[in-house]
Amino acid sequence: MNCTKHGFKKILSVALAGAFLLALGQTTRAAEKPYDEDTYGPAKPIVFAKPVKGVVFTHKIHTMDAGLACDSCHSGLFEMAAGTAEQNPDFTMKSLYEGKYCGACHDGSMAFSSKTRCTACHAGVHGYNKLMGAAPAGEGHGGH
Amino acid sequence: MKIRDLEKLENEGAETLPSEERRKFLRFGLAVTGVFLGGSVLSLTSVRDAKSYMGEMPSDAEKWPYKPHYSMVIIQNRCIDCERCMEACKQTNHVPSYGFRTKVYEQIRDIGNGKHERVFMPALCNHCNRPPCVRVCPTTATYKDKTNGIVMMDYKRCIGCKTCMAACPYNARYFKEENRAIDKCNFCFDTRLSKGETLTACAAACPAGVRNFGDISDTNSNVYQLVHRPDKVVWVLRPETGAMPNVFYTND
Structure with a gap:
């Protein structure tokens, strides 16, 4: 018992x-x-449409996960206002290879080289439409 | 067996090798040394001094290789799905909004550890050496050009039966309401090549060097060089159909 x-x-x-x-x-x-937006930046992914459609940048991966501070990129590499960089004519892959913009870190030693793993950032028109919630263009079924 | 002895062996061709076996070979990391002109991967042994193996002429082909023998080599992992190729194609060839002559497909591939990778795959008419669409066309509206091997359309002869659409292994055809006929890629023959341009609209518009266009019967051409890089694997889509496509895929 x-x-x-x-x-x-x-x-x-x-x-x-x-x-x-x-x-x-x-x-x-x-x-x-x-996820604290004041500490880590906007939660919403930044989607570039110029010079090519559908390049995705996520603050969380870079700040909260990788431990970068805001001033690592702002305002030396990128302005705070989203969409400023893509108005610049030199916002190209060539500039990245020269160490500008994302290329400042994505050089193959600090972070993966911007010459490799294209689709890690490029989500393309498919990705753009998904992120923007738009119906994919040219997928009509008029002909069938 | 020593490599010198291997080199002396006659190439048996890929058609006798089941695709599973071929994949196994590829997994061993053996260099691909030969490519059928418009066919599938051929030699899987590392033959150092091999230039190319042109393979047998398809028994039902009228002329082979063509001069020029137009081909496209797609460096797949460079594609970022900007779709400038599709835009350029639509503009150049008056493709309606509902139609397409080329597409970029998206694939999300599982790469382990819960991670995924995006892969974009451009696709277009493969201008096959043994085109199933030509074989099934009841009115010979679609045919293989006798000089350059481009799979052409004669809209006037097309009755819109869509049998070619069903036969095509690459989904490269659509019905164009405006013509009441099937429309497809012709490597921009009427809009560009016949006017002295050397590239198709899609190849010219590509910002990443994905679409490489040229004459594969010319050993100095970029396309010939690209499919004969001994350290790179070259593949074609749906080789099991026996269509012997002229669009090749590789990675950087």
Whole structure:
């Protein structure tokens, strides 16, 4: 009798401890989750359309995940106002290879070279339409 | 077997080799040394002094290779889906908004560890050496040009039965309402090549050097050079159909 009671207590304590740990785990996980736009920049991805459509930049990957500070890029490489860079005529891959814009880090040593892994950033017209929620152009079925 | 002995062996061709076996070979990292002119990957042994193996002439081809033998080599991993090729094609060849002569397909590929990779694949008429569309056309409205091997359309003869659309392994045809006929890529023959241009509109518009166009029967051409890089794998789409396409794919 005594023995069973003791056993029950043990189970109860283990279960309680488990529940507590689970709750703790959830709170810590929940604490990791919030993305603070003031610290890490806008949550919404920046989608460039010039000179080619559908180049995606995500603040989270660069700030929260990679640990870069705002002044790593602003305002030396990029202006704070989104879409400023793509108005510049030199916002091209050639400039990137010369170390301008993204190429300041994406040079093959600090981060993957901008001459490789094209589709890591280029989501193309397919990606552009998906991100902008637009119906893909030229996919009509008039002819069938 | 020593490599010198391997080199002396006669090339058996790829048609006797099941594709699974070919893939296994490719996985071993052996260099691809030969390419059928408009065919599939041929020699899988590392033959150092091999230039090319032109393969057998397709038994049902009228003339082969053509002069010029137009071909396109697509360096797939350079494609960023900007679709300037599609825009240029539509403008040059008066393609209606619902139609297409070339497309860029998107694929999201699982690369392990929960990560994914985007791959874009441009596709167009492969101007096959053994074109299934030509074979099925009841009115000979689509035919292979006797000089350059381009798969052409004679709109006046087309009755719009769409059998060629069903036969094409590459989904390269559409029905053009304006003509009441099938329309397809002709490597810009009427709009550019016959007017002295050397590139198709899509190849000229590509900012990333994805679409390389030229005469593959000329050993000095860019396309010939691109399919004979011993350190690169070259593939064609749907080789199992036996269509022997003239559009090749490779990566940088």
